[in-house]
Amino acid sequence: MNTMKTSTALPDTRLEQLARKRAGAKLGWYLHATVYLLVNLLLVALSVSSGRHWAVFPLLGWGIGLAVHGAVVFLLTGGAGLHERLVQQERERLTLQRDPW
Numbered sequence: 001m002n003t004m005k006t007s008t009a010l011p012d013t014r015l016e017q018l019a020r021k022r023a024g025a026k027l028g029w030y031l032h033a034t035v036y037l038l039v040n041l042l043l044v045a046l047s048v049s050s051g052r053h054w055a056v057f058p059l060l061g062w063g064i065g066l067a068v069h070g071a072v073v074f075l076l077t078g079g080a081g082l083h084e085r086l087v088q089q090e091r092e093r094l095t096l097q098r099d100p101w
Contacts, residue, residue: 025073025077029073033070036062036066039062040055040062043058
């Protein structure tokens with residue numbers, strides 16, 4: 001009976017770790033987006049006040065980085081992602097190997 005509790009507690013712990021990791025990644029992206037907006041608002045204000053429109057270059061460059069960061073966080077690490085499917089397959093294999101029946 002103890003082995004049943006141990007085997008079910010491990011996936012719950014792993015699930016908790018994965019949930020925390022994903023929540024941290026999403027929070028990191030939200031922080032990145034907030035800093036992007038604040039810094040680029042300041043750069044645009046400086047650019048406009050100087051009469052030149054140079055702020056478009058850091059805005060676009062950093063925007064590409066922010067978009068890639070968002071794609072990784074929200075698209076590639078989702079439940080239907082390749083990595084998640086491979087992890088699930090390995091989890092099932094390990095469970096079958098551990099189970100003597």
